[in-house]
Amino acid sequence: MSTPTFSTPEGLRALLRRFADPTDPASWDGPDGAALARFCIARFERMARKFRQPREDAASFAFEVMCDPHLLQADDPWAVVTTAVRRDLSAQLMGESLLCGDRTARHGVDVHDPQRITDRDWTFLEVHLAGPDTGDDGQHPRQTKAGDIAPVELQAAVDDAVRLFGSLGWPRGAARFALEYIGSRLELAGNPATAFEYLRRDKVARARLDIDQAAWTAVLTAVLGSPHPDRALVPAGRGMLLRMLAGCPVDEVLTDPALTSALASSVPRDKAVRQ
Structure with missing residues (x-):
């Protein structure tokens, strides 16, 4: 070559x-x-x-x-x-x-001693997965603390998300690349908002998937949720991964018209990631 x-x-x-x-x-x-x-x-x-x-x-x-x-x-x-x-x-x-x-x-400004998430009493997952209070009917949303999400659960959510992407026209290889790429940044960032802001400016994934900025932003919103704080605890404002980890089935996620429209309209054109 x-x-x-x-x-x-x-x-x-x-x-x-x-x-x-x-x-x-x-x-x-x-x-x-x-x-x-x-x-x-x-x-x-x-x-x-x-x-x-x-x-x-x-x-x-x-x-x-x-x-x-x-x-x-x-x-x-x-x-x-x-x-x-x-x-x-x-x-x-x-x-x-x-x-x-x-x-x-x-x-080197305000560098603190290391403190792992498991040393705290809560994580961003607890906040995002808890959702709004449902009242006194005895039905309480899932409460998630550090260590509650096992790697196998996260992998299962990614696998379900790949299938969801596929049902909306995404090639399997492209879907897995996008979800694993976003997931790796989420793991490093520690919260969806920070990961969203970093990935929004990321040109490597867009070039690999061959999608434009608007489509990439739509994918990030579908996976990570809305970047606007006032929508963070609204079910439609949470990303599909967090919703799946909270126990939301794929069929229910597919009833979200904004999410399905965003993913269906952002299918990659690049043949290199279609396998």
Whole structure:
């Protein structure tokens, strides 16, 4: 396989200039962007493994740097990108070790001693799965605390979600990639809102799935729930994974017209993830 032209500093600069030119057909969401995403995943895989981080995260960090117009002025754009990716991966690893955000870890501000979720009396799952009080009829919503959700339960919810995606036209491979990608970020972030905000800006998954920003945001809303705090405890505002973990059957989730419409209208076009 021939080496892509953007593997060189000048080649990358030329491609980024094309992305910035509104009259050029090349775009982040098109074939060129997808090829660049795959190249970044392969290029930074070893570095990501060194810092015990997903290789897709490394590629996402690379894309964030590439979106900065100042990169076009750098003598060696790839050198700048590589340095930034290494910094961000290191900060993310430190943030996980200290159980704080990678931004805090990078700047060393208010870094606290590690405190695991299981050391607390509640988690975000308890809040999201509890839902509103049902009154005095004896029917109480599920209360979930740290450790109540076993890995097998989470895997079962993901499997059910894959089948739900498939019933709405999603190829199985694309559905599993999307759900596992979102799930890995949710696990790192610790709460749906933070995961949603990070993933909303993520270009790697969009390039891999070959869907636009609106479709990707619709998928995130369906899986993680509404990013608006005032809808967080409303059943329709919670993501399908949390609803399934709370015991909501797939058939009931499928009765949500907004969710099914969002997923049906965002089916990927990329044949590479259809298997």
